[in-house]
Amino acid sequence: MYFVDRAVAVIKPKQPFLDWLNQLPDTDMVDLTLDSLRSDCTAILLPEFVDPEEGVAHIDEISEQLFKMELASWDEDESLWPKDLSLKAFWEWFDVEIHSTVIDSVDDDITNSPASEL
Structure with missing residues (x-):
């Protein structure tokens, strides 16, 4: 390791994200609950930090990109996305858990590929 x-x-998505999902046209996510939505979430690698507020500051800097990525993972039609993708809206729609220690348990090299640019 x-x-x-x-x-x-x-x-971790919050209730406004679930509400948005449920109002999408042709949605077939009848059984989707907030608990199920939050059970398998996106993990983002951040720069190392000394103070946890540095991690929060980094999330603030990339919040619009994260917001768009989360929306696009469910529906790529930007016309159906909320109009407000502000920092304030991001924190209303998502909880963020920040962890300072990352351990790789796999001996193989990590393969990087760029995330789509939104």
Whole structure:
């Protein structure tokens, strides 16, 4: 096992995200609950930090990109996305857990590929 020179943030949708999903046209997510939505969330690697507020500040800097990524993972039609993708809206729609220790349990090299640019 190896320490990785990153921190990690787990992006957890809140009720406004679920409400948005449920109002999408042709939605077939009748059984989707907030608990199920929050059970398998996106994890984002962050730069290492000394103070947890540094991790929060980094999330603030990339919040619009994260917001768009989360929306696109469910519906790529931007016309159906909320109009307000502000920092304030991001924090209303998502909880973020920040963890300072990342350990790689796999001996193989990590393969990087760019995330789509939104």
